[in-house]
Amino acid sequence: MNKLLQKPRKVYVSRTIEFNAAHRLFNPLWSEQKNLDVYGKCCNKNGHGHNYLLEITLSGIVDQNSGFLFDLKELKSILEKEITGRFDHKHLNHDVVELQECVPTTEVLAVLIWDILERRMNTTNNQELVLHEVNIYETGKNSVRYLGE
Amino acid sequence: MNKLLQKPRKVYVSRTIEFNAAHRLFNPLWSEQKNLDVYGKCCNKNGHGHNYLLEITLSGIVDQNSGFLFDLKELKSILEKEITGRFDHKHLNHDVVELQECVPTTEVLAVLIWDILERRMNTTNNQELVLHEVNIYETGKNSVRYLGE
């Protein structure tokens, strides 16, 4: 089967999920005024929120038998546990252990999600499969990509 | 000018704005368990959030001279004061006076925004112009429309 895959083919497979979360941008080491200067209305005391759109990209050689890069059911279960369970319908400042002592900017979120997923991917059986990119849209206009560099 | 408008033409003009807010669905008159049964993960204690997309529709007869239904600058200034100023980068439960003693569901938000904008529209000089519809998308999958009925 899959004669097109007799030659190894490296693909990039992306999957998008959404999570809805509150956050507040506030650095407790700074004065109120400095926080306001840097974060503007994002430092509103009671927080605000977003529909975060997260695009995960994996890369590797397509499996010759299945025609898949990875087992979709396994990926789905990883994302539900590591992403949805951790971030969805949560307040990022209060409910996420890994974000304690962090300002939950989109940049920081992208880095955290990379760290979580990269560690988790290393426990799969597929040695070839690597996490390639984490891309988060905070709104339709702002996004941050992190590639592990 | 505008010979196409010599006959009165009733149009529906829609304008979309976004606001980013946190909220928590929780009815203090109910037990924790009842809240969990009804609101599920939306009653998370610290709240969560959304990029709300709000589409306002006005209707009326197009002005024969300008070819506009309404003065865009006036509408923009109304929406900035009444919507962005009130809801954007806020926590709906804590920061919005009109939502005190309310569960800030999308249904309640649609009704509140209608009440605010309808009152405001009545103060414009254009007697013909009416608020026709308020449509809010909480996510790309859920929306609520209210037409003042």
Next chain:
Amino acid sequence: MNKLLQKPRKVYVSRTIEFNAAHRLFNPLWSEQKNLDVYGKCCNKNGHGHNYLLEITLSGIVDQNSGFLFDLKELKSILEKEITGRFDHKHLNHDVVELQECVPTTEVLAVLIWDILERRMNTTNNQELVLHEVNIYETGKNSVRYLGE
């Protein structure tokens, strides 16, 4: 709670789900040529397919206690059983009992989904809640709405 709801408020609540299905437009009572004339490449013998986007709209009076029009968990369970279970990852011509002896155009699909959901909605406890509209996008460019008329 919810003083904004002391006056009855009629809202329209929409929820969107996607299903991925194959279909073929072919009327067995017609000649091959007549089918080709009417359906063009949509009558390709082996079928083709779409990511159907289905938007269901319910209407009724918002519940004063919950601030909801309907119980989201009940709606979710109805849509999964009646829509996803019946249409998702199926061939509409071969796998859907209700479409036997039908040409599965988007128009026919909209009518069928209305009939299924309207019957089902009548079995809920909420007497006020009615199905208002079924809207299906076959592609981003083509859609059909049915309101039960």
Next chain:
Amino acid sequence: MNKLLQKPRKVYVSRTIEFNAAHRLFNPLWSEQKNLDVYGKCCNKNGHGHNYLLEITLSGIVDQNSGFLFDLKELKSILEKEITGRFDHKHLNHDVVELQECVPTTEVLAVLIWDILERRMNTTNNQELVLHEVNIYETGKNSVRYLGE
């Protein structure tokens, strides 16, 4: 065939097309200053432009044999001649005969397209089929609907 259609079913069928055009909002009966007050940067002397998204909705009873509301090939040919041919890659102020002596606002465009398509629809053989709505998005944030009222 199509037992679901033995009872007459009234549907609303929408089709979306795009056209890319330049325009300038300027009323020659007004002073430069009055134009600037009303139209702001939209009265820039050399014009500006948009990707207009036009959604046409027809309504009527679904044909029992085809399961279609209308002949797609006929609609496609109407839209190419009447819309694409007239507006696409044109300057609305200079290239469209029907817009001479008009300010080409989105409101005026919606009205003109209704007038053109309604006249054209009356020449089809399907007596039941009517133009229901013309909806134009000038940008993702601004749209105008006209229903012939």
Next chain:
Amino acid sequence: MNKLLQKPRKVYVSRTIEFNAAHRLFNPLWSEQKNLDVYGKCCNKNGHGHNYLLEITLSGIVDQNSGFLFDLKELKSILEKEITGRFDHKHLNHDVVELQECVPTTEVLAVLIWDILERRMNTTNNQELVLHEVNIYETGKNSVRYLGE
């Protein structure tokens, strides 16, 4: 003309087209149960379908005279013949010669489209122009990119 192009400028030009197709994920060398384990509901016997969105990216030096990377009319004709003609309104398992003895996953499709277009691009007169990337969205949530590696 085009003094900005006196220095050679390498750009990436992307064009998106859609095709609507049915497919079934099934490996005939495997048992029914193994197919079900790997492909889940995607191995439904009669197939299902998608609106595939295909984004082709070419790269090269912008032509100093035209300001274009490539002749749009030639690209359009290539895509209509090679992509639309081959995949649109087809059943990928039955109607596409090149997919015989293949499981038509999105990964395999991306690889096949790369092979087809890269061969075809080599026959254009523009020696500098290369196919850079093939990106297919099977749904709004799943996509596969192939860059020829």
Next chain:
Amino acid sequence: MNKLLQKPRKVYVSRTIEFNAAHRLFNPLWSEQKNLDVYGKCCNKNGHGHNYLLEITLSGIVDQNSGFLFDLKELKSILEKEITGRFDHKHLNHDVVELQECVPTTEVLAVLIWDILERRMNTTNNQELVLHEVNIYETGKNSVRYLGE
């Protein structure tokens, strides 16, 4: 603060803005016929227009104190002055000094915007921050990326 940032993290931050402009593709050094052959309906004498969507990507190391790559207020002010002020509601052929003696194709626009923003970025205090990519969508189907190569 921001223990996740103790290790330097290189991110790519993108921001999207829209501008609405008219343009005409026409090379005055060519005959009318040659222009028509190369540019087709894009060389319509009076021009046409688009809603251009511009995505700017910056890259660099996230600041350990703020959790930001850059000061959002500074970026916003740069984009308003350099992009919105220069291109929005303008005719690219007549109103943009830098495009004189250029054919304003999307390729040329991407190159020009890179040149403008790269020069401007060099004047910020952040030595690490670099312009990574300029990506312009002329329509939802056509886009050009330039990375300064």
